[in-house]
Amino acid sequence: xxxxxxxxxxxxxxxxxxxxxxxxxxxxxxxxxxxxxxxxxxxxxxxxxxxxxxxxxxxxxxxxxxxxxxxxxxxxxxxxxxxxxxxxxxxxxxxxxxxxxxxxxxxxxxxxxxxxxxxxxxxxxxxxxxxxxxxxxxxxxxxxxxxxxxxxxxxxxxxxxxxxxxxxxxxxxxxxxxxxxxxxxxxxxxxxxxxxxxxxxxxxxxxxxxxxxxxxxxxxxxxxxxxxxxxxxxxxxxxxxxxxxxxxxxxxxxxxxxxxxxxxxxxxxxxxxxxxxxxxxxxxxxxxxxxxxxxxxxxxxxxxxxxxxxxxxxxxxxxxxxxxxxxxxxxxxxxxxxxxxxxxxxxxxxxxxxxxxxxxxxxxxxxxxxxxxxxxxxxxxxxxxxxxxxxxx
Numbered sequence: 001x002x003x004x005x006x007x008x009x010x011x012x013x014x015x016x017x018x019x020x021x022x023x024x025x026x027x028x029x030x031x032x033x034x035x036x037x038x039x040x041x042x043x044x045x046x047x048x049x050x051x052x053x054x055x056x057x058x059x060x061x062x063x064x065x066x067x068x069x070x071x072x073x074x075x076x077x078x079x080x081x082x083x084x085x086x087x088x089x090x091x092x093x094x095x096x097x098x099x100x101x102x103x104x105x106x107x108x109x110x111x112x113x114x115x116x117x118x119x120x121x122x123x124x125x126x127x128x129x130x131x132x133x134x135x136x137x138x139x140x141x142x143x144x145x146x147x148x149x150x151x152x153x154x155x156x157x158x159x160x161x162x163x164x165x166x167x168x169x170x171x172x173x174x175x176x177x178x179x180x181x182x183x184x185x186x187x188x189x190x191x192x193x194x195x196x197x198x199x200x201x202x203x204x205x206x207x208x209x210x211x212x213x214x215x216x217x218x219x220x221x222x223x224x225x226x227x228x229x230x231x232x233x234x235x236x237x238x239x240x241x242x243x244x245x246x247x248x249x250x251x252x253x254x255x256x257x258x259x260x261x262x263x264x265x266x267x268x269x270x271x272x273x274x275x276x277x278x279x280x281x282x283x284x285x286x287x288x289x290x291x292x293x294x295x296x297x298x299x300x301x302x303x304x305x306x307x308x309x310x311x312x313x314x315x316x317x318x319x320x321x322x323x324x325x326x327x328x329x330x331x332x333x334x335x336x337x338x339x340x341x342x343x344x345x346x347x348x349x350x351x352x353x354x355x356x357x358x359x360x361x362x363x364x365x366x367x368x369x370x371x372x373x374x375x376x377x378x379x380x381x382x383x384x385x386x387x388x389x390x391x392x393x
Contacts, residue, residue: 126152184225
């Protein structure tokens with residue numbers, strides 16, 4: 001059975017597989033927590049909203065907006081890519097990357113799934129068809145398009161003149177930022193059974209730090225594509241195949257010479273950047289990305305608990321259990337608050353000091369799958385139906 005084709009990170013809806021041999025009883029079916037009752041301390045405002053095509057529907061996708069120098073960029077799965085004025089959401093340009101099939105036929109979907117990532121001159125998006133597109137930020141024209149080693153589910157990462165692409169078959173590839181030519185490829189290996197999704201690499205001191213479906217974190221020299229070290233942070237024991245899933249789908253974070261990483265069914269760990277040796281670990285699993293701010297880290301675990309941990313030792317500072325199994329997005333920090341979206345279309349604002357709810361708003365009935373994105377004095381979040389919201393405090 002291929003869980004890669006069924007599961008979405010952060011969306012382990014076991015009811016999808018209730019007839020599967022992986023589950024033994026009705027006890028395996030999780031229940032979404034009821035919506036917590038919140039007395040809003042303030043009313044978040046929608047500065048503007050606009051449609052970006054048809055969104056992602058019920059498919060897994062890591063498409064989320066990006067912003068740079070006052071311009072917002074977003075895409076839908078079918079192939080529409082738009083640039084908008086960050087002040088009011090008005091369209092600057094729009095292009096269509098879907099495949100032309102004939103005068104009377106509807107175009108074939110581009111199956112965009114990884115991105116959006118933006119630099120000063122280019123916008124980068126990957127697809128399930130193993131295509132990576134670079135668009136000129138000025139007008140959306142195609143700068144280059146290349147085929148890579150596999151489908152692109154993770155967001156591209158731009159660093160040192162390279163575009164780093166992590167494909168679903170375990171390849172980390174470095175493309176030239178200028179023309180898309182492949183500079184090197186590293187095989188990170190994959191497991192026979194894994195969640196659908198991949199981590200994007202973190203970069204520091206000329207190295208790319210990447211999580212893999214084999215439960216390992218790897219460090220790769222970016223100038224040569226040479227593997228420096230690997231460290232397993234996931235456990236591979238358990239009574240069921242679900243228990244033995246060991247993906248590192250959350251992107252590592254590097255701070256002050258320390259690599260922080262987390263695995264599904266694994267551990268939250270701090271690794272020495274130079275050697276990969278474990279400095280501390282604690283039993284805590286997730287597929288969502290996490291944030292480090294000073295001496296704190298904020299994350300959503302695989303049961304949708306929202307946690308604040310200390311970076312020294314990973315001690316729990318607070319835990320918010322009011323959103324269990326609501327299929328939360330990766331958290332974002334905005335205006336001093338921690339913010340997550342959920343699959344029912346609610347946006348939850350939490351106090352970073354103690355995890356208490358300070359505001360809640362229902363935005364979109366299609367729900368949210370990808371993380372909110374801070375953009376100066378606004379917060380961007382894209383719904384599954386393609387509606388893009390710009391929020392203010």
